[in-house]
Amino acid sequence: MANVVIIDDDSTFQSLLLEHCGLLGHEASLAGSLEEGKKLLSNHQADLVFLDVRLPDGNGLELLPYIHELPSSPEVIIITGMGDANGAEMAIKNGAWDYLQKPLSRQEIILHVKRALEYHEKKIQRSSHVNLKRDEIVGKSKALRFCLDQVAQCAETDSGVLITGETGTGKELFARAIHLNSSRSKRPFIVVDCASLPENLVESILFGHVKGAFTGANSDRRGLVEQADGGTLFIDEVGELPIEIQKSFLRLLQERVYRPLGKDREHTSDFRLVAATNRDLEAMVRQGTFRSDLFFRLNTFNIHLPPLRERGTDLEKLTMNFVFSICRRNRLPIKGVAPETLEALEAYSWPGNIRELENTLDKAIISDPMAPVLYPIHLPPEIRLCGIRSKVSLKHEQFPEEPSHHLPAPTTYSLTLPFFKEYRRLQLSRIEKQYLQRLLAETEGDGELACRLSGLSRSRLYGLLKIHSLFMKEFSSPKK
Known part of the structure; x- marks a missing residue:
């Protein structure tokens, strides 16, 4: 028996879903608003959620991030009385099982309930039985666990894998995890870094050569492809592969x-292929710099x-892990980390991701090797300032200053003046959000009209909305 949560203010549809879930032997609970739904989900372990888009207190899509963070990781079926391709795109990209129109x-209800719950049951079984070798992959966040579930899925097969993400997010670590958890784990794991391959030697390095094949070929050389026989070939930064070589590689x-x-x-x-890139290969295909068939x-x-x-x-877990390993590598006593240091690290945006965090901690520890505790003073100025600005902003929100005509004139400098790049980034983000909020208000959430007024493509608009945690209401067509 599964637990189904129905969040919909349509009493007729509530009764219909309740009846069919009961006939299938499942227990169903009802909520008529976002607030009621959130309260219900916090007290029930749900396996499946039916979520209406238009609710009395807001857009149902706003609840998706909360639902995905639930320990039971329920499947979500979005239901709506008015079809909207933009809303469907947003729902699916945010992990909804399906998007259905009333x-x-x-038959439709029964089929979707059965399919979603079958998938959910297998997903839970897979997560509970897989004991991944994850070595240096540290963390337990929902986002990381989702990626590890994907590693478990693909490790059981021999299909190719493309790992994407920003620079420094740990793509090679995940590639190694796929290899270590596969049937090829006892065979070689060969890395090809396309970003560092000399263009005139790419074929030689990949495929090998015999003595005398070209000037400087003084002996036979096995290529990396041959070395990967029986194992895994990891092509890092595959977006840097010269287009002349892409045909041979395909x-x-x-x-x-x-x-x-x-x-x-x-x-x-x-060999099994695992590739990785921090570039947008789809955009490169459109620009003609990457072959579509290879992609x-x-x-x-x-x-x-x-x-x-x-x-x-x-x-926090990554920080403690890096501090421990850096101290051991440098034969130093294990340091503690002050709470204020963690606060400063958490306030920073980490554009270089995990690699930047490790390098920052390495420099901080080496700057004062014998200090027993890592304090904010050991961190770079730009990270310390982010922590200070975060605390100042929070305090200002809690205790706003009252205007006074008796305050002394400001000094000519400020200890909390941010770096220009960081200040510009924060201000641009604030301006973007203000513009999007006004756009949504003036178009009443009409996706097509918002695209026309802003000059943004649909994907760009919804990407910005997601970044700023804003949601598009449902409207069937632009206003005339």
């Missing part, structure tokens, strides 16, 4: 054959790694 027939992936330079016959290699071949299974700023409490 009215729904009895044939390698399709046929598993290659020809070393200077050889008159082809060789075979049985489709690479993108069999995609794992997108979240940036550090979206991983919640993982930052």
Whole structure:
């Protein structure tokens, strides 16, 4: 028996769903608003949620992030009385199981309930039985656990994997985790860094060569593709692969054959491919700098790694882990980390992600090797200032200053004046959000009209809305 939560203010539809869930042997609970739904979900372990878009106190899509953070990780079926392609796009991109338009027939309801719960049950079983070898992948946030679930899924197969994400998010660590949890774990894991390959030697490095194949080829050399036979070939920064080599590489992936330079016959290699990039390969395909057929071949299974700023409490765990390993590597006593230091680290946006965090802690520890505790004074100025600004802003919100005509004239400098780049980033973000809020208000949430007025594409508009935690209401068509 599964637990189904129905969040809808339509009493007729509530009764219909309640009846059919009961016939299937499941327990259903009802809520008629966002507030009631949130309260119900906090007290019930849900397996499936039916969520209406138009509710008395707001847009149902606003509840999706909260639902995805629930320990039971329920599936969500969005239901709406008025179809909206933009709303559907937003729902699916935010992890909804499906997006359905009323009215729904009895067969439709039963089919979707069965399918969603079958998937949910297998997902829970898979998560509870898989004991991943994850080595240096630290953290327990929802975003990270989702990626680890994907590693568990693809490790059981031999299909190719494309890992995407910002620089420094740990793409090679995830590639190694896929290899270590696969049937090829006892075979080689070979790394090809496309960003550092000399363009005139790419084929030689990948496919190998024989003595005398070109000037400077003084001996035979095994290529990385041959070395990966039976194991995993990890192509890092695949977006940097020269377009002239992409055709040869595509044939390698399709046929598993290659020809070393200077050889008159082809060789075979049985490897599993894992590729990674921080670039937008789809945009590169549109620009003609990356082959579309190679992109489709690479993108069999995609794992997108979240940036550090979206991983919640993982930052503290990562910090403690790095401090421990850095101290051991440098033969130093293990340091403690002051709470104020963690606050400063959490206030920073980490554009360089995990790699930047590790480098920052490395420099902080080496700057004062014998200090028993890591204090904010050990951190770079830009990170300390982010922590100070965060505390000043919070205090100002709690205790706003009252205007006074007797205050002394300000000094010519300020200890909390932010760096220009950080200040510009914060102000641009504030201006963007204000513009989007006004756009939503003036268009009453009409997606098509908002795109026309702003000059933004649909995907760009919804991307900005997601960044600023804003949601588009449902409207069937633009106002005339």
